[in-house]
Each structure stands twice: as C-alpha cells, then as structure tokens.
Amino acid sequence: MMELQQDLFGFEMEEAPSQPRTLSAPRQDWRAEVAPPQPELPMEHSGFEWLYDWSDREVEIMREGLLFASLHDLCDARVAEWTREEIWEWIESDEIHPFSFRVCVAAYDASIDVQELRRHIRWLVEKLDQEESQDRNLDLAALLSR
Known part of the structure; x- marks a missing residue:
C-alpha cells in the first residue's frame, strides 16, 4: 500500500512498497581498464562480500584520480577552506602509504620530483589567490609535466 509522508524537508513523497534494498557495486571509472561491475547484494548482508581484489592498474587509476581531483579542488575557490587545508x-x-601524495604522484609519473611539484603547486595557488579569480580551471597535465 502506498502512503504519503513528509521527508526531512517537508515535501510530501510516496513511500515505496517495502522491498529489500540492494547495495550496488562501487561506481566504475570512465576508463576501460576498470573491472566490470560486481553483482548487487541485499543490504542485509553484513561484512564486505561485495569487495573484490583490485588489480594493480585499478589502484593506479584511483591514485591518479585522487591526485587530479585534489589538485582541482585545491585550485577551486568554491571548495570549502577546511577542505583546501586538508x-x-x-x-x-612526507608519509608513505597507499594513497599518500608521494605515492599518487609516482602512480602518475615516477619521474616527477615531488618537491619540485609542491613548489609549482604553491606558486600556482598563490598566483590564483592573488588574482582572486572565481574561475580557477587548471590544466593539470601541464602542471604535472613541468
């Protein structure tokens, strides 16, 4: 039976018929190398049965994605200050762990000097801050190729 109820914001919504909810696999990256989606599992499953072994290439893609997303957010004036500070x-x-800055840079290109890249990032962000630009699009490939 369908009923009307209010959500947290006061909007009326129809309650969906009670069915077991499912948990879908993590979203795929747009790149073709990412593994095919995993089957859906009922939410009632406990533990991490949906997890699977990631290939080295998939981990490398995640590291590159984290690097690019972080640099983009750092240069985006719309991002919260506390996020930029993090x-x-x-x-x-200088920590080394699976998703540290140093490891993510090495996943993109092992020949990049991390200290030099940090210097370039500082210079770029200072320049953008001085310009007080709201449009802080960043050519990440050019930055990383220096």
Whole structure:
C-alpha cells in the first residue's frame, strides 16, 4: 500500500512498497581498464562480500584520480577552506602509504620530483589567490609535466 509522508524537508513523497534494498557495486571509472561491475547484494548482508581484489592498474587509476581531483579542488575557490587545508596537509606530508601524495604522484609519473611539484603547486595557488579569480580551471597535465 502506498502512503504519503513528509521527508526531512517537508515535501510530501510516496513511500515505496517495502522491498529489500540492494547495495550496488562501487561506481566504475570512465576508463576501460576498470573491472566490470560486481553483482548487487541485499543490504542485509553484513561484512564486505561485495569487495573484490583490485588489480594493480585499478589502484593506479584511483591514485591518479585522487591526485587530479585534489589538485582541482585545491585550485577551486568554491571548495570549502577546511577542505583546501586538508589537501595542503596531504600534499605537504612526507608519509608513505597507499594513497599518500608521494605515492599518487609516482602512480602518475615516477619521474616527477615531488618537491619540485609542491613548489609549482604553491606558486600556482598563490598566483590564483592573488588574482582572486572565481574561475580557477587548471590544466593539470601541464602542471604535472613541468
């Protein structure tokens, strides 16, 4: 039976018939190398049965994606200041772990000097801050190729 109820914002909505909800596999990256989607599992499953072994290439793609998304957000004036501060902390950290800045840079191109890249990022962000530009599109490939 369908009933009308209010959601958190006061809008009326129809309640969907009670059916077990399903949890779909993680979204695929747009690149062809990413593994095919995993089958859907009922939400009632406990644990992490939907997880699967990631290939080295898939982990590399995630590292590159994290690097590019972080640099983009760092240069986007619309991003919250605390988020930008977290990105700076990540960039400045010398820790080595699976998704550290150093490891993500090496996944993109192992020949890049991390200290030199940090210097270029600081210069770029300072320049963008000085211009007080709302449009902070960044040519990441050009930045990383320096």
